[in-house]
Amino acid sequence: MELLFTLLEWLCLLLGSIFLIIGGIGIHRFPDLFTRFHAASITDTLGAGFILLGLMIAAGMTLVTVKLLMILIFIFITSPSSTHALAKAAIHGGLKPKLDDQKDNQEKPS
């Protein structure tokens, strides 16, 4: 039973690390600000969620788990709202999303 919890903890931490690095690569490969939000969100939800879940399994039923749960709930509330505020400020600041301009060219058969 001890081994099962240890394995579950390392699995969660490993998945969280993988999602963090995926998000870090994603903010370099996406072409636009409004698509980079996806990559930024995946580090805030899946990456932080899995890492804090792994730490919660490691801590057991103590006060540390309660504090980790409070951090997790707070991140889950504030991360989408700050992303929403950022997108609203970018739209009001005059930044347009990049649209697909290739559609007209593809309709003509070459």
Added chain:
Amino acid sequence: MYLAVVIAILITMLLALIRAIKGPTLYDRILAANIIGTKTVLIIATMGFLFGRPDFLDIALVYALINFIGVVAVLKYFEYGGFHFSGKPNAKKPEGKD
């Protein structure tokens, strides 16, 4: 093994820092700063487990609060051009009513 998680968080922070340096617009830089702030919360929590002192979690909780307030304040500054009241600060009062 906690060290591997810390190294992964540091790699992500480095990538976000590169995006903050060469980001084409202002909002890319604010996005990168937001990512670095969230990753700082994670790295404080993980470092507490790495050193065997989970008391660092209080600092992580306070840092999460400060990060959110800071990002929203910077966005309000750049969206409205100041910290003034965002309704109609220069609207005239209707005449006859005082």
